[in-house]
Amino acid sequence: MRPGLFTSEQLQMFCVGKKGWNMKKMKPDRRVVRTRRILSEALTALIVEKGYEKTTVQDIIDRANVGRSTFYAHFLDKDALLRSGFDHLRDELSKKGIGGKESWDVALDLFQHAGSHYPLYKAMVGKQSWNMIQQYAHKFLFALIKEHLKPKAPAMKKAPVSLDIVAHYIVSSFLALLTWWLDHNMPYTAEQMTGMFKRLTKPGVDAGLGVETETFLKGHCGKGI
Amino acid sequence: MRPGLFTSEQLQMFCVGKKGWNMKKMKPDRRVVRTRRILSEALTALIVEKGYEKTTVQDIIDRANVGRSTFYAHFLDKDALLRSGFDHLRDELSKKGIGGKESWDVALDLFQHAGSHYPLYKAMVGKQSWNMIQQYAHKFLFALIKEHLKPKAPAMKKAPVSLDIVAHYIVSSFLALLTWWLDHNMPYTAEQMTGMFKRLTKPGVDAGLGVETETFLKGHCGKGI
DNA sequence: TTAGTTACTGAACACTCTGTTCGATTTAAT
DNA sequence: ATTAAATCGAACAGAGTGTTCAGTAACTAA
Numbered sequence: 293m294r295p296g297l298f299t300s301e302q303l304q305m306f307c308v309g310k311k312g313w314n315m316k317k318m319k320p321d322r323r324v325v326r327t328r329r330i331l332s333e334a335l336t337a338l339i340v341e342k343g344y345e346k347t348t349v350q351d352i353i354d355r356a357n358v359g360r361s362t363f364y365a366h367f368l369d370k371d372a373l374l375r376s377g378f379d380h381l382r383d384e385l386s387k388k389g390i391g392g393k394e395s396w397d398v399a400l401d402l403f404q405h406a407g408s409h410y411p412l413y414k415a416m417v418g419k420q421s422w423n424m425i426q427q428y429a430h431k432f433l434f435a436l437i438k439e440h441l442k443p444k445a446p447a448m449k450k451a452p453v454s455l456d457i458v459a460h461y462i463v464s465s466f467l468a469l470l471t472w473w474l475d476h477n478m479p480y481t482a483e484q485m486t487g488m489f490k491r492l493t494k495p496g497v498d499a500g501l502g503v504e505t506e507t508f509l510k511g512h513c514g515k516g517i
Numbered sequence: 518m519r520p521g522l523f524t525s526e527q528l529q530m531f532c533v534g535k536k537g538w539n540m541k542k543m544k545p546d547r548r549v550v551r552t553r554r555i556l557s558e559a560l561t562a563l564i565v566e567k568g569y570e571k572t573t574v575q576d577i578i579d580r581a582n583v584g585r586s587t588f589y590a591h592f593l594d595k596d597a598l599l600r601s602g603f604d605h606l607r608d609e610l611s612k613k614g615i616g617g618k619e620s621w622d623v624a625l626d627l628f629q630h631a632g633s634h635y636p637l638y639k640a641m642v643g644k645q646s647w648n649m650i651q652q653y654a655h656k657f658l659f660a661l662i663k664e665h666l667k668p669k670a671p672a673m674k675k676a677p678v679s680l681d682i683v684a685h686y687i688v689s690s691f692l693a694l695l696t697w698w699l700d701h702n703m704p705y706t707a708e709q710m711t712g713m714f715k716r717l718t719k720p721g722v723d724a725g726l727g728v729e730t731e732t733f734l735k736g737h738c739g740k741g742i
Numbered sequence: 743t744t745a746g747t748t749a750c751t752g753a754a755c756a757c758t759c760t761g762t763t764c765g766a767t768t769t770a771a772t
Numbered sequence: 773a774t775t776a777a778a779t780c781g782a783a784c785a786g787a788g789t790g791t792t793c794a795g796t797a798a799c800t801a802a
Contacts, residue, residue: 323749323798348788359751364790423648453713457697461717464693465686472685488678488725492686495720500713547770548778573759584780589761 328366330356332377335370340411344374344421374421375428381405382432395440396490399466403482406470410478417474426467433463444503453500461500465493553591555581557602560595565636569599569646599646600653606630607657620665621715624691628707631695635703642699651692658688669728678725686725690718 334356338347349370353363367373388401406413416422438459451458469489473480480488497503559581563572574595578588592598613626631638641647663684676683694714698705705713 319800321749321799327750349790350788361752361791361793362750365749369789418652420645420648423645423652427643427648452716456701457694457713458717460697461690461693464696465690468686468689468693469682471689472682476681488682491677492683492721492725495724496717499720500717544771546778548768552779574761575759586762586764586781587779590778594761 324366327358327362328376331358331363331366331373335373336377336412339421340415343415343419344370345419371424374424378425378428386436395437396494397486398436398440399489400482400486402466403470403473403485406474407478407482410474413474414477417471422471426471430463430467433466434459437462441501444501451500451502455501458497458500462493462497465489549591552583552587553601556583556588556591556598560598561602561637564646565640568644569595569641570644596649599649603650603653611661620662621719622711623661623665624714625707625711627691628695628698628710631699632703632707635699638699639702642696647696651696655688655692658691659684662687666726669726676725676727680726683722683725687718687722690714 331352334352335344335347338344338351338355342351347370349360349363352358352370352373353360363373367376385398385401388398413422416425438455441455441459441462453461466489469485469492473485556577559577560569560572563569563576563580567576572595574585574588577583577595577598578585592601610623610626613623638647641650663680666680666684666687678686691714694710694717698710
C-alpha cells in the first residue's frame with residue numbers, strides 16, 4: 293500500500309484525500325505546499341521542453357529535487373500530477389462562471405486562459421495528454437453548462453434533443469474549436485474564436501432545445517428524427 | 518532495426534510498406550494474411566474482455582498463437598495493430614461516401630457501423646484507446662467532409678468562418694454525438710441520432726459558411742466576431 | 743525553545759512490459 | 773522439388789514503475 297503522510301489513521305478518517313493538513317486550523321504544512329508546487333512547476337517545464345509523454349517520473353523528481361517516494365506520497369502517478377494543475381483553473385472558473393454573465397462568454401475566459409498559456413497547451417495538443425485534459429475539462433464544463441442551460445429550456449418536454457445531449461454537444465464543440473485554434477497557432481484572437489463558436493453552435497442549440505429565437509425554424513430538418 | 522519480412526532489399530525499394538506481397542501478381546502471401554487477421558481478431562476479443570489498455574503484446578500473441586518476433590515484423594506496436602483494424606472501415610467508407618448522397622447521411626452509415634460493433638466500441642469509449650480512434654477517424658473524416666463542403670460555400674470570401682474550421686467543427690460534433698451515444702448505451706436509434714446531429718449542426722454550419730437557407734439569420738450574434 | 747509530529751530522503755528492490763536478435767524450422771509459390 | 777520468405781521462440785537488454793524502510797530534516801504547537 294501507499295505510504296500515507298499520516299501515521300495516525302484517525303486523521304485519515306476525517307481527512308478524505310487532504311494529506312498534510314492540520315485539522316484544527318485547516319492550514320496546510322508548508323513542506324507539502326512547497327513540494328506540490330515544485331513538482332507541478334517541474335512537470336510544466338518538462339512538458340514544454342520534451343512533451344508530456346516523453347517525460348518520466350524520474351525526470352520530474354530530478355528537476356524538482358524531490359525524493360522518489362515523496363512523489364508517490366503525493367500523487368498516484370504522472371497523470372494525477374498533471375490533472376492537479378488544472379484543479380486550480382477549475383476552482384478559479386467556478387467562482388467566476390457562476391455569477392451572472394452570458395454562458396457563452398465563459399468560452400471567452402477559456403480561450404483567453406489557453407492563449408496566455410500557449411506554449412504549454414501547444415506542447416500537448418494532439419497528443420495523449422491533450423486528450424486527457426480534454427476529458428477532464430469535459431466533465432467539469434458539462435456540469436457548468438448544464439446549469440446554465442436549464443432555465444433556457446422552457447417546455448422541456450417539447451425539446452427535440454435532451455438537455456444532456458445538448459450540454460455534451462456544446463462542450464465538445466467548444467473543445468473542438470479550442471483544439472483547432474491551438475493546433476493552428478492561434479491565427480485569430482480569443483474574441484474572434486468566441487464569435488465563431490457562438491455563430492456555429494448557438495443556432496443548433498436553440499433549435500435542439502426548442503427555443504424560439506428571432507429565427508424561424510421551419511423546414512430545417514426534413515428527414516430528421 | 519526491425520527484421521523485415523524480406524531479405525532481398527530490391528523488393529523493399531519497390532514495395533513501400535507492403536510486406537509479404539508478391540510483386541508480380543500483387544497477391545499477398547497466405548501466411549501474411551492469416552497472421553494479420555488472427556492478430557487482429559485476438560486483439561478485438563481481448564479488448565472486449567479486458568480492455569485495450571490492460572491488454573499486453575504478450576496477451577495478444579498468446580491468444581493468437583503467434584511468435585513474438587512475428588508480431589513485431591508486422592506491426593510497430595499495439596497501437597498500429599489497433600489502427601490497422603480501422604483501415605478496412607476507412608476504405609469501405611471511402612467507396613461508399615464519394616458517390617452522390619447527402620453528406621449528412623454519411624453520419625448514418627457511421628452510427629450504424631458503430632452500433633453493429635457495440636461491444637467493441639463500448640469497451641473503448643472514454644478510455645485512451647477511444648481517443649486514439651477518434652483522432653484517427655478525425656483525420657480521415659475531415660478530408661471527406663471538406664470535399665463535400667466545397668461546392669456548398671458559394672461566395673467563399675464572404676464566409677464568416679473558414680472552411681477548415683467548419684469541417685473540423687462538423688467532424689468533432691459528430692464524434693461527440695457518437696461518443697455520447699455509446700457511452701449511454703445507445704438509448705436512441707442510429708436514425709434518431711443522425712436526426713439530432715443534423716438538427717444541432719446544420720444551422721450553425723450554414724450560418725458559418727454564409728449559406729442562405731430558408732431561415733433568416735439576422736441579429737443572431739450581436740456581439741460576435 | 744523545545745518536544746513531538748510529520749514530511750522528506752534515497753538507495754535498493756521486485757516487477758512488468760517492451761522491442762530486438764538470430765539460428766532453426768515451417769510453409770507457400772512456382 | 774526447389775527456393776525464397778515467413779514464422780518460431782527463447783534469450784536478452786533496457787526502460788520505467790511503484791514500494792519499502794530506516795535515517796534525517798523541517799514544521800507546528802505549546
